[in-house]
Amino acid sequence: MNVHEYQAKALLKKFGVPVPAGELATTPAEAEQVARRLATAPIVVKAQVHAGGRGKAGGIKLAQSPAEAVQRASEILGMCLRTHQTGPEGKLVRKLYVEVGAAGAREFYLAVVLDRAKEKLAVIASSEGGVDIEEVAARSPEKIHSAFVDPNVGLYAYHARELGFSLGLTVEQVKSFEAVVRGLYRLFVELDASLAEINPLVLTQSGQFLALDAKLNFDDNALYRHPELCELYDPEEEDERERRAKELDLAYVGLDGDIGCMVNGAGLAMATLDMIQVCGGRPANFLDVGGGADVEKVTESFKLILRDPNVKAILVNIFGGIVRCDLIAEGVVAAAREVKIQVPLVVRLQGTLAAEGRALLAKSGLNITPAETLREAGEKSVAAARAALAGQRDVASHLGAVS
Numbered sequence: 001m002n003v004h005e006y007q008a009k010a011l012l013k014k015f016g017v018p019v020p021a022g023e024l025a026t027t028p029a030e031a032e033q034v035a036r037r038l039a040t041a042p043i044v045v046k047a048q049v050h051a052g053g054r055g056k057a058g059g060i061k062l063a064q065s066p067a068e069a070v071q072r073a074s075e076i077l078g079m080c081l082r083t084h085q086t087g088p089e090g091k092l093v094r095k096l097y098v099e100v101g102a103a104g105a106r107e108f109y110l111a112v113v114l115d116r117a118k119e120k121l122a123v124i125a126s127s128e129g130g131v132d133i134e135e136v137a138a139r140s141p142e143k144i145h146s147a148f149v150d151p152n153v154g155l156y157a158y159h160a161r162e163l164g165f166s167l168g169l170t171v172e173q174v175k176s177f178e179a180v181v182r183g184l185y186r187l188f189v190e191l192d193a194s195l196a197e198i199n200p201l202v203l204t205q206s207g208q209f210l211a212l213d214a215k216l217n218f219d220d221n222a223l224y225r226h227p228e229l230c231e232l233y234d235p236e237e238e239d240e241r242e243r244r245a246k247e248l249d250l251a252y253v254g255l256d257g258d259i260g261c262m263v264n265g266a267g268l269a270m271a272t273l274d275m276i277q278v279c280g281g282r283p284a285n286f287l288d289v290g291g292g293a294d295v296e297k298v299t300e301s302f303k304l305i306l307r308d309p310n311v312k313a314i315l316v317n318i319f320g321g322i323v324r325c326d327l328i329a330e331g332v333v334a335a336a337r338e339v340k341i342q343v344p345l346v347v348r349l350q351g352t353l354a355a356e357g358r359a360l361l362a363k364s365g366l367n368i369t370p371a372e373t374l375r376e377a378g379e380k381s382v383a384a385a386r387a388a389l390a391g392q393r394d395v396a397s398h399l400g401a402v403s
Contacts, residue, residue, distance in 0.1 A: 003218070004097075005048060005213060006024050008215060009022070011191070012183065012187065015186050015187040020100045021038060022097055022099025023097075025096045029070070030073075031073035032066045032067070035063065036066045042064050043066075044099050045063055045076060046060045046096060047060065047093040053084050053132075061075065078093060103202075104202025107202050108129040108202070109124070112185055112195075120149055122148055123184075124144065125163045127143055130199065130200040155182060164177040169203075172207070173203065192223075193217060194218060194219050195215065195216065197216070200213065244304060250290070252304055253286040255283050256282065257310070259276055259312070259382065260287075260308065260315070261276070261287055261315050261317070262305065262315070263317045264318050265319065287305065302336070312386075314381075317374070320350065326353045326360060327357075328349065329357035345366070346368075348373075
C-alpha cells in the first residue's frame with residue numbers, strides 16, 4: 001500500500017525524522033489559510049498523487065505570499081498530472097500539501113529496502129539527492145553506498161556512521177545523520193514497510209537535516225497488524241480495476257499490452273506473461289484467480305479484463321491441481337455466455353480432469369480456441385490479438401475511405 005507525501009511525512013515525524021512544517025489543502029482558499037499560518041516565504045505547493053516526478057510535470061510550485069499560494073493552488077488542483085510513473089493517462093490532482101520552503105546546502109538520497117538476495121535490510125545512501133536514484137545508479141554507481149543490516153540483530157551505530165562518512169559529512173553532521181537513519185530504519189521495521197525513501201534529504205545552511213520529500217510503501221500482508229495505516233489508504237489513487245479486484249480477493253495488476261490473462265497461481269501467471277512476450281505479444285494484465293476459482297470468480301475476472309479497452313484477446317491458462325479442470329471449464333463457459341465476450345478466447349487446461357474440461361469447452365458452441373502447451377497458448381493468443389487488431393484497422397480504413 002502506498003501513501004501520500006503528507007501522510008509519509010507525518011509518520012516520519014513520529015519516528016524523529018525532521019520534516020518541514022506543512023499542512024494539507026484541498027481548495028485554493030485552504031492553501032491560502034495554510035500559507036498564512038505558516039507565515040514564511042517561500043511556500044511550496046505540492047500536488048499529492050501516488051507518483052514521482054511531480055516537479056518536472058508542473059505539480060510542485062513556489063509561492064512568495066499567501067495570495068500567490070492561491071494562484072499556484074488553482075493551477076495545480078484539478079490538473080491531470082503526467083509523469084514517468086503515472087503513464088500517459090496521468091493522475092487527477094485532488095489534494096495539495098503546502099509547506100515551508102527549505103533551501104538545502106546539500107541534497108542526499110536515503111532509503112531502507114529489503115535485499116532478498118542477501119536476506120538483509122539495505123540502508124542505501126547517496127550524495128546525489130533530488131534526482132531519480134535509477135539515473136544515479138546508471139551514471140555514477142560509485143556514488144551509491146549501502147549498509148546491510150541483519151533484521152534479527154538490528155541497526156548498529158557504525159552502519160549509519162560509515163554511510164555518513166562515505167557521503168563526505170563532518171563528524172558533527174554524521175551525528176545528526178545517524179539520528180535520521182535510525183528513525184527511518186525504526187519506521188521501516190515497526191510499520192512493516194516494503195520501502196522507506198527520503199529524496200531529497202537536505203542539509204540546510206544551519207546544519208539541520210530535513211526530509212523534503214518522502215515515499216513510503218507498506219506490505220499489504222502485514223496491514224492487519226496496523227489498523228492506523230489502513231486509514232491512510234486512498235482508493236482514488238488506485239486503478240479502478242485493481243480496486244475492484246481487491247474487493248473480490250483477486251490479485252490483479254494492469255499492464256500496457258493487449259492480451260488479457262486469467263491464470264490460477266502467481267508462478268504460472270508470471271510464466272504466462274513471459275511466454276506471451278516470448279511469442280511477440282504484450283500482456284494486458286496479471287490476474288491470479290487463485291486455487292478456488294468458481295463461476296463467480298471467473299465471471300468477475302472476465303469483467304475486469306474487459307474493462308481494459310486495449311484488450312484484443314484473452315488467454316485463460318489453468319492448471320488443475322486443487323481445482324478440477326472440468327469445473328473451471330463449466331465456469332469459463334457460463335462466464336463467457338454471461339459476459340458475452342466478443343474478443344478471441346484461448347483456453348489451456350492441464351491437470352486434474354483436463355480432458356473432461358476440454359470436452360466441455362468443445363461442446364459449448366462458443367468460439368473458444370483450445371491449447372495444449374504453454375507455448376501453443378502463447379502463440380495462439382498473440383495470433384488472435386494481431387488478427388483482431390488488423391480487423392479493426394481494416395474497418396477504420398474502410399470508414400475513412402467512405403467518409
